[in-house]
Amino acid sequence: MSQVSVEINNQRFDVQSDSSWAQVIADHLGNSLDTSSILAVEVGDHRYDLMATVIPNASAKTLTFADEGGLDTFRHSSAHLMAQAVLRLFPDAKPTIGPVVEEGFYYDFGAQPFTPEDLQRIEAEMAKIVAENLPIRRIELPKEQALAQFADNPFKVEMIQELEEGTISAYQQGDFIDLCRGPHVPSTSFIKAFKLTKVAGAYWRGDINRPQLQRIYGISFPTAEELDDYLAKLQAAKERDHRRLGQEMDLFSFHEEGTGFPFWHAKGMVLKNTVVDYWRQVHHKYGYTEIQTPQILNQVLWQMSGHWDHYQKNMYFTNIDDTPHAVKPMNCPGGLLVYKAKMHSYREFPLRVAELGLVHRHELSGVLHGLFRVRAFTQDDAHIFCTPEQVKDEVVNVIRQVFEIYETFGFSDVHVELSTRPEKSIGSDEIWQIAEAGLQNALESQDISYQLNPGDGAFYGPKIDFHIRDCMGRSWQCGTIQVDFSMPERFKATYEAADGTRKTPVMIHRAILGSLERFIGILIEHYGGKFPLWLNPNQVKVVPVSDKFLDWAQTVTDALAKAGIRADLDSRKENLGRKIRDAQLQQYGYQLVIGGREAESGSVSVRLRSGEDLGAMPLDEFVNRVVTEVANRTL
């Protein structure tokens, strides 16, 4: 047997040419590395099974669960494990594909419905297969033979037929064989901890016209601890669910009578109005005016804007005096009518016009989701009319504003994407060039790192998108800046240039929060209902020890209200512990205990939401404290 030279993790070894990677690792790296955590190896951008024979002169890197390649291998082997269990219990199920996804893995099966109860049986069978410690072997066979092997599975046959001629690989563990590119872990015993999380319908190849399959989702980890951590995280996210907190905190509700339309309750309106008050203040500072355009407008307008052709299926229609009208799904056409209400000069530019526009969009019933996906929402929209040369400075202005606003709400991790001209687009090369350069220069002048998405822009212009990351690490696209050459043209919007000619302005559409409703949903989950004081609908609860002290408690409440603080008096005939508990559950930022000592000295005893007791302080001092905290928007 000849010797070959291979390199693993930058160490070179001379080994038998028929050695497997696993052997080499065990023989040579066993002392220096936890070999049991190695799942596969990577050579260049190809991954190989540990059991595969070494490639002479190759430079390999070992992969563990911490590497993307290792994680993929592990989760994909988990999908195979699940498919084997499914076939043992449901021999008629037809496995199709079983890829790794961000949240674990799934496997789609044809011709077999599953109930949630089946998942437990499948999990139990998976545990058995793990205990059986079945070796996972790669098999290579000619296409003809592969077709014969999978002849009873039309999905696999279709996939094999689409593959190029030559050898086709499959993996076998015990009685189960699956078509697969690999790699896989060496044995079923590697999959130590797993959980099947949900069943769902999915179409073969994502195509609504093709057969419906049953999908089972699962997640897996090398250790039980990691699985437990993951499940605990899921549970924590569930407890922060804005739909649940919205009900518990009496912020908003949904009703059958208006599917997808949020009803804002008094406490929710406080939240919403607080956001809007702040938003107006910042917009004033950044040189915006504010307008409001109607909810329902003549259909002709929507034909002119192009929405009739491109957005009709998402719009609501109605008649007024036998004339067709539409409920606005966007604010821009209305905004353009306002622009066109008078003559404009280049001297007015840039013209920054904001609108908190309530828009209605028909979303598919299946995608509605609390405040995150609704059919009516308030956009914090604005349209900036300017010359192509002004685009860059305007974008800089918006970018600064975006970061300032996110920062105030406690979002400091912002991800930016720039999308450029798609293949199908309108507008001259020259104007695209100016606009794209404007956006890019704006970002670079502010030292903002961004991801470039070539060809992902809108057909009418390039755009910048802003994503914020919440405390659970989830990313939300909120802000957007879109340069538009099309709409002003369609509406024949003009301005008088310095040379006396009529020109078409560039229109920049932008939103920062995106949808107010969705943004508030994000805030609720980000803070888990524990809002910073300035946002909190429940700022101060005044809690008398008994109703003997109601007089001073009322005086305290009034003084706070006069200072603009949201203070509520708990005048119930309950004991103190009960009143504290209720205030706590309602997430009041401060609870003021009022008893004989306080009444006598004109003070308040201050308890924080955290449970911390600040002791007694004079009423004036407390009022100052909370007024300052609110004014500073302390997080």
Place this chain on the structure above:
RNA sequence: GCUGGCGUAGCUCAAUCGGCAGAGCACCUGAUUUGUAAUCAGGGGGUUGGGGGUUCGAUUCCCUUCGCCAGCUCCA
């Protein structure tokens, strides 16, 4: 929209095989006058999402409709 699951008091959830629909919280009344996360006692509250069917009898079984939940880009 499609697939699957779910729908019982304001909320969270029980109700055996088809046999008188229940609990806790909340609410109301009374007692308790309370010092930092649940005082005690009593009371009211339901067309079991809506409509239809099977049955002597339906929360339970069937059909239909509405709503809610999850998934529906991830390519062997």
